[in-house]
Amino acid sequence: MWCLVPLLPLLLAVQDAHALWKVWLPRDISAMTNSCVVIPCTFMFPNGARTHHGVNSIWYFGQPYPQLFPPVVFKSRTDVVHESYKGRTKLLGDLNQRNCTLLINNLGTEHSGKYYFRADLGGANIYTYPDFSELKVLEQPNIDVPEEILSDENLELTCYAPDNCPEMTPEIQWLFTDYLPDPEFTSEYAEESNTAVLSNTLSFTPRPMHNGQLLGCRVFYPNTTLAYERHITLDVKYGPRSVWVNVSSEVMEGSSVTLHCEVDSNPAARISWMFGDQELLWDTAANVSLALDDMSAAQEGVYTCVGDNGYGAMNASLYLSIKFPPREPVVNSSLTVLEGSTLALHCSTQGSPAPTLTWLKDGELVGTIVADELSVLEVFEVTPQGAGQYRCLAENEHGRASSSLNVTVEYGPMLLDESKCTVVREGVQCVCMAVGNPEPTIEFHLPDLNITINQTDNRYNYYTHTDGHTSTAMIKLREKGDRNGGAAVNVHCSMSNLYGTHSVLLELQQEKKYMMAVIVGTIGGVAVIAFIIAAVRYVGHNNKKEEAPAGTDRVLDNPALYYSAVKKDKQNLRKKVLKTELLGSKFNSILEETTGEEGSYAPMGSMANLERQELNYAALEFGGARSREGGARRAGDDGSDYSEIKAK
Ligand SMILES: *[C@@H]1O[C@H](CO)[C@@H](O)[C@H](O)[C@H]1NC(C)=O
Ligand SMILES: *[C@@H]1O[C@H](CO)[C@@H](O)[C@H](O)[C@H]1NC(C)=O
Ligand SMILES: *[C@@H]1O[C@H](CO)[C@@H](O)[C@H](O)[C@H]1NC(C)=O
Ligand SMILES: *[C@@H]1O[C@H](CO)[C@@H](O)[C@H](O)[C@H]1NC(C)=O
Ligand SMILES: *[C@@H]1O[C@H](CO)[C@@H](O)[C@H](O)[C@H]1NC(C)=O
Ligand SMILES: *[C@@H]1O[C@H](CO)[C@@H](O)[C@H](O)[C@H]1NC(C)=O
Ligand SMILES: *[C@@H]1O[C@H](CO)[C@@H](O)[C@H](O)[C@H]1NC(C)=O
Ligand SMILES: *[C@@H]1O[C@H](CO)[C@@H](O)[C@H](O)[C@H]1NC(C)=O
Numbered sequence: 001m002w003c004l005v006p007l008l009p010l011l012l013a014v015q016d017a018h019a020l021w022k023v024w025l026p027r028d029i030s031a032m033t034n035s036c037v038v039i040p041c042t043f044m045f046p047n048g049a050r051t052h053h054g055v056n057s058i059w060y061f062g063q064p065y066p067q068l069f070p071p072v073v074f075k076s077r078t079d080v081v082h083e084s085y086k087g088r089t090k091l092l093g094d095l096n097q098r099n100c101t102l103l104i105n106n107l108g109t110e111h112s113g114k115y116y117f118r119a120d121l122g123g124a125n126i127y128t129y130p131d132f133s134e135l136k137v138l139e140q141p142n143i144d145v146p147e148e149i150l151s152d153e154n155l156e157l158t159c160y161a162p163d164n165c166p167e168m169t170p171e172i173q174w175l176f177t178d179y180l181p182d183p184e185f186t187s188e189y190a191e192e193s194n195t196a197v198l199s200n201t202l203s204f205t206p207r208p209m210h211n212g213q214l215l216g217c218r219v220f221y222p223n224t225t226l227a228y229e230r231h232i233t234l235d236v237k238y239g240p241r242s243v244w245v246n247v248s249s250e251v252m253e254g255s256s257v258t259l260h261c262e263v264d265s266n267p268a269a270r271i272s273w274m275f276g277d278q279e280l281l282w283d284t285a286a287n288v289s290l291a292l293d294d295m296s297a298a299q300e301g302v303y304t305c306v307g308d309n310g311y312g313a314m315n316a317s318l319y320l321s322i323k324f325p326p327r328e329p330v331v332n333s334s335l336t337v338l339e340g341s342t343l344a345l346h347c348s349t350q351g352s353p354a355p356t357l358t359w360l361k362d363g364e365l366v367g368t369i370v371a372d373e374l375s376v377l378e379v380f381e382v383t384p385q386g387a388g389q390y391r392c393l394a395e396n397e398h399g400r401a402s403s404s405l406n407v408t409v410e411y412g413p414m415l416l417d418e419s420k421c422t423v424v425r426e427g428v429q430c431v432c433m434a435v436g437n438p439e440p441t442i443e444f445h446l447p448d449l450n451i452t453i454n455q456t457d458n459r460y461n462y463y464t465h466t467d468g469h470t471s472t473a474m475i476k477l478r479e480k481g482d483r484n485g486g487a488a489v490n491v492h493c494s495m496s497n498l499y500g501t502h503s504v505l506l507e508l509q510q511e512k513k514y515m516m517a518v519i520v521g522t523i524g525g526v527a528v529i530a531f532i533i534a535a536v537r538y539v540g541h542n543n544k545k546e547e548a549p550a551g552t553d554r555v556l557d558n559p560a561l562y563y564s565a566v567k568k569d570k571q572n573l574r575k576k577v578l579k580t581e582l583l584g585s586k587f588n589s590i591l592e593e594t595t596g597e598e599g600s601y602a603p604m605g606s607m608a609n610l611e612r613q614e615l616n617y618a619a620l621e622f623g624g625a626r627s628r629e630g631g632a633r634r635a636g637d638d639g640s641d642y643s644e645i646k647a648k
């Protein structure tokens with residue numbers, strides 16, 4: 001128990017002693033290299049600790065523990081100090097006044113660190129205070145820069161210069177501020193814990209253009225060569241302030257194109273290329289290129305480049321138009337219409353630039369040329385000639401395309417001029433030609449006989465042929481075996497189709513006249529004259545021999561002659577017979593070379609053919625079986641006078 005009694009006062013004494021050992025110095029202090037620093041310092045120790053030896057002191061660098069042999073900065077008892085402090089240090093304070101203020105001259109960065117004060121009162125009263133002052137030796141002044149510098153917002157930059165060297169007073173200067181907009185400078189002097197700091201604040205409103213600008217702070221001591229500079233580069237954040245894209249342009253379908261986008265922003269923006277709502281490409285960079293291959297018409301439109309860096313967003317657009325040759329036009333499908341109807345034919349296509357549309361009918365321009373997406377060709381009251389191929393042609397500078405449709409016009413039957421009856425060797429041949437759509441059917445009607453002929457039969461030798469919308473029908477009214485046929489003078493042609501029936505009386509043509517002239521010309525004038533003389537003589541001779549009574553029923557070999565005889569007087573009859581016979585036989589022989597057997601008709605492929613055949617028919621003998629009992633030949637309704645047939 002007795003042990004405990006002395007222990008308690010001892011502990012109290014230790015605590016008390018600690019309370020009395022005390023030092024006051026700035027926790028932090030700074031100075032510029034090559035300048036000096038005064039570390040203000042005062043200390044206390046217990047009164048009882050004082051001895052007659054007086055007060056000595058040591059300043060240590062780095063460590064408070066002597067046993068670790070820290071560099072001695074200053075030692076009052078001797079002048080032995082660490083190498084790096086030789087001639088540099090001086091105790092400004094009076095130790096007896098408990099003033100431990102220390103001066104360090106000619107500072108280098110190696111002098112940065114903790115400084116500990118140790119009081120030596122003699123004997124065991126020697127003590128290193130745990131509090132220290134930390135010195136920072138600066139090669140450059142410090143500048144306070146805000147973490148983020150925003151464009152268009154006021155900026156304050158503060159430059160600091162320690163002012164802890166009594167012999168020298170620093171000054172602060174801002175550098176490279178010439179082009180700053182309205183810079184303001186504010187100087188300030190601050191003291192804290194016996195240390196002093198001079199500061200100068202530069203304030204201005206930075207713009208995007210100031211991004212990257214160099215600024216500097218210069219600290220110098222007037223009348224010395226000491227000067228210190230710190231440079232900073234401004235990092236001014238700003239949203240995109242310009243977005244550059246290509247100008248709008250035209251590209252050919254199928255080609256490739258590269259679009260550039262450049263965004264001026266800080267930091268780099270997320271740049272994206274948009275087509276409508278679709279994001280095609282993005283990157284965080286200063287520029288982004290969008291490569292498009294094999295352009296199609298669907299890719300025509302507005303391309304927008306959007307730059308966004310969190311500080312703002314901006315966009316720019318361009319229009320890309322895709323050029324392409326006209327597409328195959330869309331036209332109505334082929335159609336069949338009734339004559340007289342009105343048609344509206346539509347033609348539409350796409351092309352870029354917009355194509356012109358032209359309507360052609362069977363290769364000929366019809367209607368107007370329009371520069372529109374749609375061309376409507378109106379055909380009013382279409383005629384049979386309106387039938388054909390209608391082609392819509394679309395053209396632009398890159399090409400052309402066309403589509404066609406066929407218009408078929410239906411119409412009632414119409415008689416063609418070629419229709420007629422002609423005299424042929426053994427009767428009368430009638431040709432009836434008609435057009436119509438659908439092609440007409442033709443029948444012959446012989447009212448005198450009350451018969452209708454629409455198919456080949458032995459008596460009438462009906463033939464029909466159709467070529468396109470043209471129908472041709474022929475009948476040959478033969479004498480042979482046609483006992484009743486003799487009265488079939490009037491031949492009606494009746495043509496009909498869906499849209500109507502039409503009936504006409506066919507005329508009997510008198511083309512022998514013309515043909516004779518041809519033959520005469522062919523044989524030659526001299527020969528004809530010789531023939532005629534011979535014929536006249538022969539006739540005269542025969543006239544005397546065969547003096548038949550008038551009105552006697554005669555069966556003539558050649559009915560044509562018979563008809564002639566009816567009209568002319570008997571005197572002339574013989575002449576005519578012979579003339580005709582002579583010329584006729586000659587004619588026939590010529591004809592037989594060109595036409596085949598009677599009744600074998602080659603199909604008529606064309607009008608040209610028909611014309612040729614027409615001539616042939618015209619040359620054939622009139623073989624129509626006229627009534628042998630009737631004395632007078634009744635002229636046809638058309639007024640044909642067969643007796644006019646004569647050689648001229
Ligand atoms: C300590 O001494 C310095 C230098 O002589 C002096 O400037 C300072 O005022 C003194 N400090 C006190 C507290 O007396
Ligand atoms: C610097 O020296 C000039 C004379 O050389 C003197 O007039 C001036 O006061 C000095 N300035 C300082 C700050 O010592
Ligand atoms: C866009 O601009 C870039 C650079 O100026 C150029 O190389 C490119 O060909 C341009 N693209 C178009 C489509 O004009
Ligand atoms: C695009 O940006 C790159 C770096 O991101 C740069 O090297 C290049 O020069 C820029 N191109 C243009 C045209 O600005
Ligand atoms: C482009 O900017 C305008 C305003 O400047 C905005 O209305 C538009 O939505 C933007 N477009 C895109 C695709 O961001
Ligand atoms: C052609 O087609 C258009 C629409 O495609 C239609 O309006 C028009 O009536 C058609 N014309 C004919 C003649 O059918
Ligand atoms: C139109 O008719 C011609 C023959 O006349 C034919 O070659 C062509 O294919 C037809 N066109 C259409 C669209 O039917
Ligand atoms: C014509 O023939 C038809 C029968 O084929 C007959 O009904 C009609 O009476 C005849 N007409 C005449 C005028 O003979």
Ligand SMILES: *[C@@H]1O[C@H](CO)[C@@H](O)[C@H](O)[C@H]1NC(C)=O
Pocket residue numbers: 441454455
């Ligand atoms: C001829 O006419 C009759 C009665 O009109 C008809 O029944 C027949 O089919 C027709 N023949 C031909 C080949 O057209």
